[in-house]
Amino acid sequence: MGSTVEGAAASRGWALHPDRALPADPAVRPIARHVLDATSRLPIVSMHGHVDAAMLAADEPFADPASLLVTPDHYVVRMIVSQATSPGPVRDAGVRSAADLGVGPDAETDPRTIWRRFCAGWTALRATPTRYWLEHVLHDVFDAPLAPSPEAADVLFDWIADRLARPENRPRALFERFGLELLATTDAADSDLAAHATLAADGWGGRVVPTFRPDTLLEAGTPAWTGELERLSAAARIDAFSYDGFLAALRARRQAFIAAGARATDHGHLRADTTRLPDADARALFGAALREPLTGEASAALTAHLLFEQAAMSADDGLVMQLHTGVLRDHDRGAAAAHGPNIGYDIPVAGEFTRALRPVLEAFGHREDFHLIVFTIDETVYSRELAPLAGAYPALRLGAPWWFLDAPDAMRRFREAVTETAGFRNTSGFVDDTRAYCSIPARHDLARRADAAYLARLVAEHRLDLDEAVDTAIDLAYRLPKESYPVPKSAPVAPAQPEPVA
Amino acid sequence: MGSTVEGAAASRGWALHPDRALPADPAVRPIARHVLDATSRLPIVSMHGHVDAAMLAADEPFADPASLLVTPDHYVVRMIVSQATSPGPVRDAGVRSAADLGVGPDAETDPRTIWRRFCAGWTALRATPTRYWLEHVLHDVFDAPLAPSPEAADVLFDWIADRLARPENRPRALFERFGLELLATTDAADSDLAAHATLAADGWGGRVVPTFRPDTLLEAGTPAWTGELERLSAAARIDAFSYDGFLAALRARRQAFIAAGARATDHGHLRADTTRLPDADARALFGAALREPLTGEASAALTAHLLFEQAAMSADDGLVMQLHTGVLRDHDRGAAAAHGPNIGYDIPVAGEFTRALRPVLEAFGHREDFHLIVFTIDETVYSRELAPLAGAYPALRLGAPWWFLDAPDAMRRFREAVTETAGFRNTSGFVDDTRAYCSIPARHDLARRADAAYLARLVAEHRLDLDEAVDTAIDLAYRLPKESYPVPKSAPVAPAQPEPVA
Amino acid sequence: MGSTVEGAAASRGWALHPDRALPADPAVRPIARHVLDATSRLPIVSMHGHVDAAMLAADEPFADPASLLVTPDHYVVRMIVSQATSPGPVRDAGVRSAADLGVGPDAETDPRTIWRRFCAGWTALRATPTRYWLEHVLHDVFDAPLAPSPEAADVLFDWIADRLARPENRPRALFERFGLELLATTDAADSDLAAHATLAADGWGGRVVPTFRPDTLLEAGTPAWTGELERLSAAARIDAFSYDGFLAALRARRQAFIAAGARATDHGHLRADTTRLPDADARALFGAALREPLTGEASAALTAHLLFEQAAMSADDGLVMQLHTGVLRDHDRGAAAAHGPNIGYDIPVAGEFTRALRPVLEAFGHREDFHLIVFTIDETVYSRELAPLAGAYPALRLGAPWWFLDAPDAMRRFREAVTETAGFRNTSGFVDDTRAYCSIPARHDLARRADAAYLARLVAEHRLDLDEAVDTAIDLAYRLPKESYPVPKSAPVAPAQPEPVA
Structure with a gap:
């Protein structure tokens, strides 16, 4: 048995072990510690998540x-x-x-x-x-x-x-304590962004930024859709009840988000399909949807087309396009009806990206100012589809392991599955995507440990030099998330910039 | 080169190494030994397999x-x-x-x-x-x-x-020597369960129990189906040549199995689909099948509906429902014709569970007395579908790695893929599913080693405390299989209980 | 930090570390070195790749x-x-x-x-x-x-x-220096094989052999197809503009390749489907294709049928049949139009083999002289489909990890996913499949390291004896590639044989 087991038993108790989530292999752990040491005190940039800006604006206990x-x-x-x-x-x-x-x-x-x-x-x-x-x-x-x-x-x-x-x-005190440099929230397309305005007025404008999420507006298969159009029309002050008006209203809202500091959009549909329709077909479907909810197939076709249009707008205004697809929401419709959404009954399905992203990548995949970041909960597409695509198209980056995959073993599998094909710099760096404000430091800490573990193994196997591993770890923890979500080119001349954390 | 290689060379020979299938990492192996020590002498509960009860009843050499x-x-x-x-x-x-x-x-x-x-x-x-x-x-x-x-x-x-x-x-002597506490066989729905009766008469009733497997009765796409109905009618003493009679006969056979000690049913269709049909459509399809074999699509639709009905019966009588789907049987039809079934030409296909299980999970997924255990040979659904489902629905447990996946590296991948999302207690614990009676101890031994290996790594990486690892290992080896296959609520007042192994 | 990190830092520099790509675990690495030592100096047999024979024939700097x-x-x-x-x-x-x-x-x-x-x-x-x-x-x-x-x-x-x-x-000098024993090129079905003839005249006939690749001839969905038929007719001196003539011309070309030393054919279609059509349907589709390009569905059906016919020809003439399927070629059609094919825009899609290969395996899977080697870039089919199939059908071997999967971690995943189900001897051994002539030794070196790493872990975990690991490593590096690509039974009586490398 020996000292290892006694050590394991003795280490028990209510403490966070400094080597937690690092590889046990004695030839790898010291290297992992060294790599981690280079990132553990870096500021946190949280470029996508679901923290409520109003919580920070109010700053109540x-x-x-x-x-x-x-x-x-x-x-x-x-x-x-x-x-x-x-x-x-x-x-x-x-x-x-x-x-x-x-x-x-x-x-x-x-x-x-x-x-x-x-x-x-x-x-x-x-x-x-x-x-x-x-x-x-x-x-x-x-x-x-x-x-x-x-x-x-x-x-x-x-x-x-x-x-x-x-x-x-209190929320803002924790923000400082967490070492947060920048926090992106997620906001409905018709949001008045009032909390962000309050924060900006308080001098926090460059530190908390909104993200444009128009999901419900792109899904014309439900009776709620026309209500969404009404809210969009009101928010944009443009009549969205025509195809051209709808697109104009979306463009206007994107500009409002950019003015409020937004860096990105986010899209969470069942499929990643971006097939563009002939203009006349898109107009006809939109018109039909105004009369009654589209059937499943027609609704999916219009969503795919509108995703393409969102990509075109991103190529135009510079908002980074994020895709979070492949989840069947509200799997238990009874539970959703009783308790509401987002309570654990959103279940992944198999994803497909090679064909789905072709229209957008052929159109914009080499454009200097188009940025697409794709997330998946279906691991099978990592090595088969997303790494080959991200390793070819300049505009595409592969997002950090999402949701259930934001976990130590799954993060290891992610790096092992994508790095040999796509390298490191075609990934987004760490993105926490959390609703749980207090867990943000924990998630970044764990991700930095997972990347240190992976990089240390490469060093121990003489596949990467130690200084390259350290440099790459800093990329993954800090530089790549910032680089992957640049300030949009159409942002105001002096866009709100994050202040460095002391 | 050094002593490691010499040790490896010296260890060769005809012996079972005490550390076989444990991790080599010197920081992990001692912990794995410690964890394994807690389970290696536990009794074996073999809750699903294909040993022939008649062999035990006859007890011939x-x-x-x-x-x-x-x-x-x-x-x-x-x-x-x-x-x-x-x-x-x-x-x-x-x-x-x-x-x-x-x-x-x-x-x-x-x-x-x-x-x-x-x-x-x-x-x-x-x-x-x-x-x-x-x-x-x-x-x-x-x-x-x-x-x-x-x-x-x-x-x-x-x-x-x-x-x-x-x-x-002899078979019964080996049963004792193997430390078997309970062995479940698999039996056709029309089985007279004579061997089980013999065993019960010999005082073995609580130690060898049948499992209800009605596959052929739920597949109305073959000419053999009506012959199956005849045998069902005879066994149940209920005319199964009407939809209502068919369901009544199945219910009666389930009760006979429960009376003989059964804990579970088992279902091995190509797909896991459980889509319920409107009652009139189900009756119409059943009637059509009585006249001639259904076409592929109609047969699959009726099978899905009848699987839902089996789930409903399980929610009613308490038999645990097991699914073993996703295998194309008799891939080489010539070999099957020449040599018979189950000779190695059953080949997996891609599985789908998120949509397939939705009807049953929406209907019964939160019911106190409904238990569903799902097995797969398609590893891709572990992290994508089955772990998220099992981590949400109380009624669902994820079965042990099945068939080709009942192997050291595959068992490791299973735990790595599901634990971070579903934990341990949403899995069934080890299930050997073997036809090879003498290999039962070997399979449980190997599974206990694989789980010890996984748990030891978590301890060595400070992701789990040592006492938690030991407690979890006992869960996986012994407590969870028993808990996952409880005595049905509709069992006789004093159901045959397994006697503890001395 | 300690000596490990200092060692890692010190090891940096412009040198190939002797332990590169071997496991870091101190209990495994010495065994891996020992296993590698048994293969690192073996000759290279490169049984499939894309080196240009003309380069070797000309032997220019x-x-x-x-x-x-x-x-x-x-x-x-x-x-x-x-x-x-x-x-x-x-x-x-x-x-x-x-x-x-x-x-x-x-x-x-x-x-x-x-x-x-x-x-x-x-x-x-x-x-x-x-x-x-x-x-x-x-x-x-x-x-x-x-x-x-x-x-x-x-x-x-x-x-x-x-x-x-x-x-x-120069090319031929490098050939000697690389320790190449045999190099297979890939050649269009209508190739005059002039470079191979030059090499044969120079005494290199047994060392550089062609491979028959008729892809474009089997895809009748493009306007270019009839031009392909013209070239085939000219090369075979048989009118290929009828179904029977087409098959006869293909047979003739295969014989010409065999006479030039070919061991194999290669097929790179989107799908692996080998569904045979009724003869009349095949003739009708062929006839329709002569009039205008087939639609997508009809073209795919004819391709599947013709793949079956290629398998039948292989069962007849003994050329090994290789499948490299599952890649969407020229994903960015604009880039392909501007810069040409094979520049990085070929992206994998999900594969399916269980049903796709059934027609060929049922027909020829147990034939003594039929050999099928299947490659995939979709890892999900390894454990689910290809290992079970290769572990059952004598004629089928699972090819080495292909393209993006020809990488250290991916090669490890390959062995881990397939060995427990298919063993070692149902795989092809290493196949480099490279266009980059100078990288051939590097690729074989890396593959030998990856296999040594996997085998050493098995030894360290007492799952394989050390002498078995060494024997298996030699199989994977040298014996299996040769055995998997035997000289066709219809080859000339004294077929060109590779000379042993001194």
Whole structure:
């Protein structure tokens, strides 16, 4: 057995091990530490995510541990609910559905009860990134004295509640403490961007920027679509109830986003298809959609065409185009109806990019000012499609491992699958894509560890020099995310620039 | 070069190394040994497989080495046949087809000749789990003095034949020696379960239980289907030649299986589709099938509907529903016609689960008493579909790596692909699914080693505490298989319970 | 930090580390060295690739470093072009498209300028096999004194140009120096094989052999097809403008290739489908194609049928059938039109083999003299389809990792994905498939290292004995490629045989 096992046993306890998530191999770990040392104190640029700008604009204290860390985190909610009918502490704690964790209209409202249920589900999170992130948040952000467990639930709740009341844990104070240099939010196309205006007025304009997300406007297969057009018309002050007006309104909103500091758009449809329709066909479909929701096939065709049009607008105004496709949203329609969206029932399907992206890449793939970043939860396309495409077209970068793949082993698989074909500089660098504000440092920390681990192995196998590994690690952690999301060419002459973090 | 290579060379020989299949990394192996030590002596629960209950009921000595270890093992037969036209010992030994290994009606009948051919093919099994399992069987079960080789063939044959004649190697004695606590067989829906009745009369009722497999009854695209209905009618004593009668007969057979101790059903269709048809359409298709075999598309639609109905019955009677889909059976129709089924020409195809399981999961995915376990040979669905689904729906567990994936590297990939998204407790724990009775201990041993290897790496990377790893290893080896296959709620008041192994 | 990092830093510099691409694990590396030692000096058999026989027939000095190492290498061109719009040295060096690297009709023609641009893109190749191969070529073949960099560009250019003028770097001298035993080229079906005749007249007939590639003749969906028929008719001296004549002409050309030493055919269509049509349908489609190009669906059906016919011819004449399918050629049709084919815009799509190969495998899969080798760039089919098929059908071998997968981590994944199901002897051994003549030794070296790494891990995990690992390594590097491409049974009585390399 020997000292390794004793070391492993002794290392247990409520602490973040300095070598966590680094390779165990004694020939690799010291190199990984060296590489990590070059990135662990770099500022964080968070170029895509779902933090609410209004939270930062208001800068109020967070309400309680449950509403901060449990209820809004679909990773946590889904995993605990998945244990609801199995023998064990989750079932014993009375969890039957997401409502028991505070999600939805008829949900549990007592934060302490929710927190106890979360603590009962802690063991279900073993070996998941969620556990890793939460340990980091509890330990590093709130200095919590012990790990979650049914016994520790109340002590922890009170501890964190106390910390949340302190000024140093208000949103903007945390922003500084996290070392955030720039944070991009995600905003509906008709958003008034009021929170961003407040932030700009407070001198935070260059640090928190919006992202233009017009998904619902590009999907004309639902009865809600015309309502979306109304809101778009109002926001853009352009009548969007004609094809030309619709495109003009989208262009206007993109300009408003650019004026507010936006760097990018984001698109989350089921498929990545960008097939352009003949102009007359697009107009006809748009007109038909005004009369009644399109059928599935027609709706998908119009979405593909409009994605192409969004690419054309990006080639024109310089907003980086992000694709997050391949997820069947609200897989359990009953749960979605009862508890709302984004609670863990969004399930991936097989993706296809080689044919889907061809129209956009043939049209704009070599344009100096067009930037496309593609994310996937379907790993099979990494080596087969996305790495070959990103290794050929200058405009395309392969986004960081997304969602379920934002995890140590999955991040390793990502680098192993894409690097030999696409290298490093055709990837976007790390993008956290989180809704959980407090987990941003944890996610960047874990990603930097995963990249250090991969790079250290290459060095130990004499496939990369040590100085190249260090330089590449800095690229992946800091330089590439900034470079991949440049300030749009059509931005105001003196665009809001991020201030360097001291 | 040094001592490592000398150690590797010295370790050679006819012995099972205590560290076999554990990671070589000196920072991980001691931890893996420690984790394995916690599971290596646990009883075996074999919750799904294809051992013949009649063999245990009769408890006769096994006939000879070839008919025990070669002819019925499609892993062995296919691999040796695959070398039939290559220069080398297999071709030289006269192997041209499965018949030369004793398979099928016009096959070789001399066991010693078959055994010699098997020994000639031994080198073709290098680095396969088949080789690993057979080494374990030969070494641990039969105490064989040397490894298979053309030179050793006759010595080995005589040695094993001698051992097979001894009482301690009869089926029930081996059951005890293997540390089997519970063994589930697989049985046609119209089975009279006579062997299980014999075993129950002998006091073995709680130790060997049947599994309900109605595949042929759910596939109305073949001329054989009406014959299946006749046998079902006879077995259930219900006229199955109407849609309602058919469902009633299936329900009755499920009850008979439950009375005989069954925990589960099993379903092995090409697709996992569970789309429910409107009742009238289902009745119409059933009626049409009574007149003539359905076309491919109609047959698949009826199968999907009937799978949904099986799920509904499981939600009602509590039998765990197992899916083993995605295999194109009898790829070589000529070989199947000549030698019979299950000889190695069943080849996987790409699977789809996100859409396929939606009907069943929306309907029953949160039901307290519904249990669905899904197996796949298509690894691409692990991280993309099955882990996200199992990490959300309480009723769904992800089955152990199946068939070709029941192998050391494939088992590692399974854990790496699913754990970060679904954790451990949304998996079924180990399921051996074997026809090869004597290999059951070898398969559980190898699975426990693979899980110890994975868990040890997590500990060494400070992603899991050592005590958590040990606790999880026991879950995967023993607790989860039992928990995943509970006694059905509709079982008799005092259901036959497995006796603990001393 | 310690000595490992210092060692890694110190190991830097312009040298090929003897342990490059071997595992870092101290328990595995010494074993890997031992295994590699058994193969590193074996002759090279290069059974499939795209080296131009005319280059060897003429045996002229190579013109300059750029036209030898940059312009014709699509791996290099695509990766450098992929950085054309990113901030950095590639953009600064003026690269906008493949033309700037010498590709196509209006391309840069100054070799030194192209070479400087290549050197500016060197850092983009980090961690790619292209970098590894080029380092090997520069260091081992040309004894270059330093690594490429913008600063070193001119020194390197002059150094290599000087070396290229020396007699020991002419094509045939390099052939000897590389330790090549046999090199297969790829040749159009209508090729006059003049270069091969020249080589044969010079006594090189057994060392450089052609491969029959009739792709364009099997695709009747383009206007160019009838021109292809004309060339076929002329080459075969048989009128190919009837279905029977077409097949007869193909048979005749195959015989001509066999007479010139060919071992194999090669087929590179989008899909692997081999569905045979009824004879009348095939004749009708062929006739229709003579009148006008077939539509996509009809063209694909005829291609599938003709692939089956090629398999039938192989079963008859003994030429090994190779499939390289699953690539969408000329993804960017504009780039292809401007710069030509094979410049990096050939992108993989998802593959399917279980159903696609069934017709050929059912018909010929057990035939003594039929040999099929299948390559894929879609890794998902390794464990799901190709390993199960190769582990069952004697006639089928799984080709070496192809194209983007011919890289260290991808080669590891290949062995891990296929060996447990198909073993080693159902694979082809290493096949380099290169156009870059000088990189042949580098590619075989890297493949031997990758296999040594995999085998050493198995030994260290006590899954394979050391002597078995050494024996298997020799199989993979040398014996299996020769065995997988036997001399056709219909070859002349005394077929040209490769002479052993001293």
